[in-house]
Amino acid sequence: MGQAGERREPTMRDVAALAKVSIKTVSRVINDLPGAGAEVTDRVRAAARSLGYRPNLTASSLRRSDRRSATIGVLFEDLSNPFDAALLRAVEDHARRSGVLVLAGSTEDDHTLQRELLLSLSARRVDGVVVMAAGGHQDALQHERERGTPMVLVDRPPTFGGTDCVTTTNRDSSRAAVLELAALGHRDIAFLGDRSTLWTSQERYTGYLEGLAQAGLTLREELVRTGLHGVDVAETATAALLDLDRPPTALFTAQNLVTVGAMRILRTRDLHRRVAVIGFDDFPLADLLDPAVTVVRQDVPGIGRKAAELILARIDGDTSPPVHAVVPAALVPRGSGEIAPLS
Amino acid sequence: MGQAGERREPTMRDVAALAKVSIKTVSRVINDLPGAGAEVTDRVRAAARSLGYRPNLTASSLRRSDRRSATIGVLFEDLSNPFDAALLRAVEDHARRSGVLVLAGSTEDDHTLQRELLLSLSARRVDGVVVMAAGGHQDALQHERERGTPMVLVDRPPTFGGTDCVTTTNRDSSRAAVLELAALGHRDIAFLGDRSTLWTSQERYTGYLEGLAQAGLTLREELVRTGLHGVDVAETATAALLDLDRPPTALFTAQNLVTVGAMRILRTRDLHRRVAVIGFDDFPLADLLDPAVTVVRQDVPGIGRKAAELILARIDGDTSPPVHAVVPAALVPRGSGEIAPLS
DNA sequence: AACTCCTACGTCAACGTTGACGTAACCGGC
DNA sequence: GCCGGTTACGTCAACGTTGACGTAGGAGTT
Structure with missing residues (x-):
């Protein structure tokens, strides 16, 4: 309520007094329930408007039997990552159309933080949560789910049962990307x-x-680099790969920030036109780089829509068996993935 | 609470019964208030844990005198825009450190939507709002502010008084960018x-x-193109500029998506190494394009931090005069802005 | 005319929690 | 033994709203 005014928020009681009706009648009018005459309805509406009445959803949801807060929680790894942001936007759009608002949080892929955020959401009695699970164990998620909280996991499936999730064709699309590179003649694919x-x-x-x-290619272990969290680490790893005696002629970069790091190093070494790259996850401007980056693109709006549909349905009491929705990703050839090896 | 279990949420009453104390004592223990003995505290904690008790913040905030929901609303234009997403993340981080969660929404720069979202936030009794005002009139914002809702505007100032805001050095940095281009000899700057x-x-x-x-340059009206909402429109406008009899030798693109559109067209026309570009707003990978894009970079984390500090202070009852914080932007020379005109 | 039924209200208690206030037990000091 | 003070509880009402239920009056039916 803040610095200006410090007035008490008008309640239904105030509206009732002004309109000279009972508080219950006000409730009926505000909620468009039957049982209020036309003249009384007008009086109540006028009173509410003149007082600047605003319904109190928290009080309402406390008292109502369905207990809906018309709010869902969305916990993603990092809301400033373009992928996460686009996904949030998609979920938000669909939720809003159902009158549902979104409490958003970044988990930083940290269990403790994820757990704390889940507790915070639970304290606010959200109707359900959409979560990008932090890596490793999912104890807190499972516990929350077993309490009965409607839950949909996105991007990564649950390690426990009874829970919907939405993922993409990670394995199939990765295989396709590698086969694409191999078809061009690459034999050393990192x-x-x-x-x-x-x-x-x-x-x-x-x-x-x-x-x-x-x-029909054999795995060269030294061409596999994992644990690359962020652009900087990816750059270091790419540099190390290129310093090998027999460096790779093609890179499969399995996450958007990793792709960016790799492109940056290829560029500084002036190898960007000689080493092929296919990245997983599209990112803004991938088409404007030199060369434009071939990527496996997830259908982010599709994933968000599906996740929103699932959580809203569960909140509405849908008790059908849990679903693992797989939204297909597509290979988008742009140039970097079509570079043939120097023979 | 959804399909699994359908159990009733345990309340303080249940905990009290199990621990054989009064409900008020449970309240004291849960909230770490004095007036509960060590042994009783242990009993209550044990009972709460065994029942899986979760405090109900909505009930608590309904009853408490301060009425805090520990939730703020954040309404930006488009949460999937990298700028907005980074800002949201910054606000969220600082809010969370104060135990405050964020209800996030995209207004699409649409008054009606903004108004509806404000009403939705108000119904949920958020403690305050951080808003990127939709263009044009700000009636709904002003009305909400005058009701006493703590409010901080970001990116754009209010057209009404008594409200904090956080913006960047839009004018100064733009002037600096243009002077930079002029110093290189550009006389036709769009x-x-x-x-x-x-x-x-x-x-x-x-x-x-x-x-x-x-x-000392004269304005050529035909080099000014505004109303460019989105990449596509910016592309068309850029193409039109380049088709002029006397096309510009440098572009000042005043928003990140506009910059992207311009770069795309310059690239397709193979003019990207001949026409200078300075953009307002940094964007991911601007440094990886060819040429790397010189931009005016806003201090997004700084803006978000300041906005969060302001709203949290106002919520805490700070009644000092409204502040218009200006967070400086910096010119980041990367190449595209350092291209001299062909003489 | 007595009846049922319906409409348009009103009254009351309860949702889960906490502020205000009450009280019994105990402590220290004289 | 009495007083004032403190500690550790408990009781009660209220926050704003709505579900359950009550009721008065009118319309329709027999």
């Missing part, structure tokens, strides 16, 4: 991945292995 | 701006005019 505690990293790595196998 | 209803666009345009004047 894998640069995010922290290997992340399910997506593991899946993409598995896809990489499958791709190599299917192409 | 201005490409976002919708001119936006205060930031106007300020940046004013800075552009000041820069021209200070450099």
Whole structure:
């Protein structure tokens, strides 16, 4: 209520007094429930307007039997990451259309923080949560789910049962990317991945292995670099790969920031037109780089929409069996992935 | 609470019954208030844990005299825009450290939507709001502010009084950018701006005019293109500029998406190494483009921190006069802005 | 005319929590 | 043994709203 005024918020009681009706009648009018005459309805509306009455959803949800707060929690790793931000936006859009608002938080892929945020959301009695699970164990998530909180995981599936999730074709699309590179003649294809505690990293790595196998290539362990959290670390790893006696002629970078780091180093070494790159996850301006970056693009709006649909349905009491929705990703050839090896 | 269990949430009453104390004692223990003995405290804690008790912040805030919901609203234009997303993240971080969560929404620069979202936030009794005002009139914002809701505007100042805001050095930095281009010998410097209803666009345009004047250049009206909302429109406008009989040798692009559109067209016309560009707002990968893009970079974390500090202080009852904080932006020379005109 | 039914209200208690206030037990000092 | 003070509880009402239920009056039916 703050510095200006310090007035008490008008309540239904105040409206009732002004309109000379009972508080219950005000409740009926405000909620468009039957049982209020036309003339009384007008009087109540006028009184509410003149007092600047605003319904109190917290009091209402406390008392109502359904207990809805019309609010969901969204916990992603980092809301400033373009992927997370786009996903949040998609979820928010669909939620808003159902009158549901979004409490958003960044978990930093940290269990403790994720747990604290879950508790904070729970204290505010959100109707459900959409979570990008922090890597490693999911104890706090599982506990929250088992309390009955509707939950949808995005990007990464649960390690426990009974919970919906929405992911993309991590493994299949990774395999396809590697086969694409192999088809151009690349035999030394490196894998640069995010922290290997992340399910997506593991899946993409598995896809990489499958791709190599299917192409009849043998894995060179020293071409695999994981645990690359952020652009800086990815740069270092890329530099190290290029310093090998037999450096890779193509890179499969399994996360957007890793792709950026790799491109940056290739650029500084003037190898960007000679070493092929396919990245997982599209990112803004990938098409404007030199060369434009070939990526596996997730359908972010599609994932967000699906996640929103699922959580809203569960909140509405949908008790059908849990769903693992897989939204297909697509290879977007732009140039960097179409560079053939120097023979 | 959803499909699994359908159990009733345990309340303080349940905990009290199990611990064989009064409900008020449970309240004291849960809130770490004095007046509970050591043995009783242990019993209550044990009971709460065994029942899986979770405090109900909505009930608590309804009853408490301070009425805090420990939640603020954040309404930005588009949460998937990198600038907005980074700002949200900065605000969220600082709020969380004070135990405050963030209800986030995108206004799409639409008054109606902004008004609806404000009402939704108000119904949930948020403690305050941080808003990127939609262009044009600010009636709904002003009304909300006058009700006493603590409010901080970011990126754009209020058209009404008594309200804090945080902006950047739009005009000064724009002038500096134009002077930079002029110093290189550019005499035909175009201005490409976002919708001119936006205060930031106007300020940046004013800075552009000041820069021209200070450099002794005359304004060529046909080199000014505004109302460019989004990358596509910016592309069209850039193409039109380049098709002039006497096209500009330098572009000042006054918003990040506009910069992207301009770079894209310069690239397709192979003019990217001949036409200079300075953009307002940094964006991811600006340093990786060819040429790397010289930009005016806002201190986004600084803006977010300041906004969070202000709103939290106001919520805490700070009644000092309203502040217009200006967080300085910096010119980041990377290459595109250092291209001299062909003589 | 007595009846049922419906509409348009009103009254009351309860949602989960906490502020205000009450009280019994105990402590120290004289 | 009495007083004033403190500690550790408990009781009660209230925050703003709504579900359950009550009731008065009118319309329709028999």
